[in-house]
Amino acid sequence: MSDDKKLTTRAEDFSAWYNEVVLRAELADYSPVRGCMVIRPSGYGIWERMQRALDDMFKATGHQNAYFPLFIPESFLHKEAEHVQGFAPETAVVTHGGGKELDEPLVVRPTSETIIYSMFAKWVQSYRDLPILINQWANVVRWEMRTRLFLRTLEFLWQEGHTAHVTHDEAEEEARKILGLYSDFMEGWMAMPVITGQKTESEKFAGALRTYACEAMMQDNRALQAGTSHNLGQNFAKAFNLTFQAENGEIAHAWNTSWGVSTRLVGALVMTHGDDNGLRIPPLLAPTELVIVPIWKSDDERGRVLETARRVYDSLRDWERREPNRLRVHLDDRESMKPGAKYYEWELRGVPLRMELGPRDIDKNQCVLVRRDTRAKATASLDSVGEDVETLLEAIQDDMVAAALDRREKNSHRGPITYDRFRQLMDGEGGFVYAGWCGDPACETTVKEDTKATIRVMPDEEFRSAEPPRTCVRCGRPSTTEALWAKAY
RNA sequence: CGGGGCGUAGCGUAGCCUGGUAUCGCGCCUGCUUUGGGAGCAGGAGGUCACCGGUUCAAAUCCGGUCGCCCCGACCA
Structure with a gap:
């Protein structure tokens, strides 16, 4: 590298x-x-x-x-x-x-x-x-x-x-x-x-x-x-x-x-x-949900910004709306690192939400909130920042599951499929293939030898295809059950 | 267990073919200047070159062996 x-x-x-x-x-x-x-x-x-x-x-x-x-x-x-x-x-x-x-x-x-x-x-x-x-x-x-x-x-x-x-x-x-x-x-x-x-x-x-x-x-x-x-x-x-x-x-x-x-x-x-900048932790599981990064130039500004940052930190940490599970917030007041370096570090670590707080923000009684999942920035008033944090964390959690679901469905394949096409998929992009299976373990074994793909599960009803597959993807005999085929860890 | 790759400072590496004072980057320490997307300059610390043996005046480098790690396969939460 x-x-x-x-x-x-x-x-x-x-x-x-x-x-x-x-x-x-x-x-x-x-x-x-x-x-x-x-x-x-x-x-x-x-x-x-x-x-x-x-x-x-x-x-x-x-x-x-x-x-x-x-x-x-x-x-x-x-x-x-x-x-x-x-x-x-x-x-x-x-x-x-x-x-x-x-x-x-x-x-x-x-x-x-x-x-x-x-x-x-x-x-x-x-x-x-x-x-x-x-x-x-x-x-x-x-x-x-x-x-x-x-x-x-x-x-x-x-x-x-x-x-x-x-x-x-x-x-x-x-x-x-x-x-x-x-x-x-x-x-x-x-x-x-x-x-x-x-x-x-x-x-x-x-x-x-x-x-x-x-x-x-x-x-x-x-x-x-x-x-x-x-x-x-x-x-x-x-x-x-x-x-x-x-x-x-x-x-x-x-x-x-x-x-x-x-x-x-x-x-x-x-x-x-995870993405190419590192980890992304869903808010509900994040040991730290929000990190506050203060920004300053002069010593004078540092005092001012840190004072406000500590006040915001205290009020969020003790915010009664989050009883009994306190908001998990961290104030990054390290003096030897530039803000940009801190951003990269917290992004690598996957903290879902970041607050940037500098002199210009404090003059306007606001802060900048940056989502880890989308890296989208928004300003929030310091008077009601708790509500904004809460709303954003919920949105991040919801959007992350929606994005994961969307990705999975984009890489899932349903409907009639030839064995050639199946092999081609497993040899290349991979993904989930919903296809028929005759129930014969021999077909399962052959498919594994040919493609390294296995039947992950015979899916529960809510995951089955609207049109049940008619034939076994391997042998063409009548399908007895729908199977989810994929290469696995 | 088969195939491949690799062990050099905390991390990542150059040097190995062709033996001769240990290379560079990041990180770390000190000082000053910096701080709105990975800071700059100056100074500094840090190494039994994985291990054992051999060849040689001399081995990170050549030879033999051992150990460990990573990746790819066969097995698995």
Whole structure:
């Protein structure tokens, strides 16, 4: 990079752009351990806001937080056949403790179904003990071959919900409810619209009956799985003797669900909203919503401007209209940097709204407000700037989701499509293709080999095409289901 | 694990082919002048050239090995 002030552009190299934004916006950094990353305060601040929003949603739907151990007896993983097949190859295993070899190796959890359902089995006797609705915020480890900041690291942070129910239908309702909750969060808070639907057999969670997922489109037109919700059926209940006595006296196995989103969402945020100047954080998730940049020339002016800036800062921070969640405002009073340099820095960091305040503004009792998403400038009276800030932040949040939706739809393809055209798309611009599928896993595999595209989901009704596809995009046989095809992360 | 690239100051780099005092930019420190879109000038600090071994009077440079990182594939939140 000849000009190391400028980012590589998305068009030049999307992958390089992504890495640069994450590093230079100080969201994360590489660690001394291969494949592991350090989440820095700017990145963790976003995750904390995500956590808070999601946690409130979980609590509002009756879930409680708990915490289960990091270590899982190796034998637990083997109790559910598909589960061990799916996860065993990518586990980290502890063989020694306190200088001695362990009798039974401990697996560092790649996910916690086994240990959690073993405990549920201990706690449940009667149908009256159900449902159990548990969530935990935790770290998990999966020994991936290839890693990328936030998108795939050996260790990552997530939440995993685990529930147990009396009936299949109740578990199904729970899995679906959470999928909807995730979708609402991603659209409402992250300004990232998603397609929801069911995964095919080949893509479903190891050990699940059915997997539902939220799929988002990144700016390089690839799909990112942003969250999953599984109906586990009775598979784990049977493996861990999670039984209860029903109302009629019979012993039955419980029905489970599990569901999770991870710090991958921070990466999704970058790839959904970032531009060639850096990050753009939707206001609801921004650790700082508004940054005030004072401008002065002489010492005399500096005193005057800073005094006003501090007054504005105090009044906005304590603004009662924003109780109980105070406006997250920062005053950048660093003296060694020119205003322009500060603008670039805050734009890189993605702060949604900037206030410029100089002598000329103060003379007119006004300030300049600049949106990060559009870089549009507007003046506002200092007497009522709170209202303007509030209005703009809401507009930014709304416009960001609208822009993301618009981008996704522009790069989505519906209607009859030949396999040649499909291959051409996947080879070039990419995007989401809604096309028919005969239901044969062989076609799925062939398409993947030919194009690297996979069925992301069999979309839910609201996302399906008005005219259902008639034939399988690969083989031409009658379509049994509409599928969303795309290259994925 | 296969293919490619790369390890030189906090970051980014030149030098390596053809061995001989460590290059430049950003950042950092001090001072002065600056501050409405990435400040200027002057002075200054900062390096076991990834590691180990070999060749040589002499190695960042040549040879052998090791480790690590990034990118592209096969696997995945």
